[in-house]
Amino acid sequence: MRVAIAGAGAVGRSIALELVESGHRVMLIERELTQIDPTAVPDAEWVHADACELALLEDAGVEGCDVVIAATGDDKVNLVVSLLAKTEFGVRRVVARVNDPRNEWLFGENWGVDVAVSTPRLLAALVEEAVAVGDLVRLMTLRQGQANLVEVTLPADTPLAGRPVRAVTLPPDSALVTILRGGRVIVPQPDDALEPGDELLFVATTAVEDDIRDALAHP
Numbered sequence: 001m002r003v004a005i006a007g008a009g010a011v012g013r014s015i016a017l018e019l020v021e022s023g024h025r026v027m028l029i030e031r032e033l034t035q036i037d038p039t040a041v042p043d044a045e046w047v048h049a050d051a052c053e054l055a056l057l058e059d060a061g062v063e064g065c066d067v068v069i070a071a072t073g074d075d076k077v078n079l080v081v082s083l084l085a086k087t088e089f090g091v092r093r094v095v096a097r098v099n100d101p102r103n104e105w106l107f108g109e110n111w112g113v114d115v116a117v118s119t120p121r122l123l124a125a126l127v128e129e130a131v132a133v134g135d136l137v138r139l140m141t142l143r144q145g146q147a148n149l150v151e152v153t154l155p156a157d158t159p160l161a162g163r164p165v166r167a168v169t170l171p172p173d174s175a176l177v178t179i180l181r182g183g184r185v186i187v188p189q190p191d192d193a194l195e196p197g198d199e200l201l202f203v204a205t206t207a208v209e210d211d212i213r214d215a216l217a218h219p
Contacts, residue, residue: 007072086112174204
């Protein structure tokens with residue numbers, strides 16, 4: 001997979017290193033010459049350019065990328081990069097970094113963003129996931145904000161203890177995708193018995209999250 005990353009600061013470089021190690025072809029686009037350091041990610045292609053300039057993105061070959069990641073420290077820049085990537089180059093997947101949580105509402109389909117990554121939200125979700133038992137925690141927003149990855153840890157007094165997965169009647173637009181139990185990752189089957197402490201991961205639209213809570217509390 002070919003990936004373009006706008007912004008070669010600490011975040012952009014870290015992402016690039018991870019993707020290169022996974023075997024992907026990575027291009028780092030950076031406006032500030034002082035940030036250009038090919039030795040930091042030697043297997044990546046480095047481009048000195050302003051990622052907000054359409055002609056420069058065209059020269060860099062962004063149209064040949066499968067994914068564009070807008071990872072600069074400026075939300076305005078990340079929005080412009082996302083919009084250009086999606087509307088001008090038809091990039092299939094656009095991921096954008098949200099620096100200021102107050103701007104999160106902007107990072108959606110109208111600006112060409114498929115996935116918005118907000119560090120404050122992720123950290124808050126991880127804290128909630130660690131301490132919240134029995135409540136639903138939203139871990140990540142997927143696909144232009146139309147669905148979320150959500151988690152519920154079954155409490156010790158769950159009415160689902162010992163009951164099979166098929167006993168849970170989930171609402172439309174939701175799916176149980178994984179059960180985490182200790183060090184195991186379980187692909188749920190209808191006859192698998194649920195246990196207290198199980199972490200259930202769902203993909204669901206925001207509109208049905210309350211229905212998932214009800215389904216788990218009153219099977």
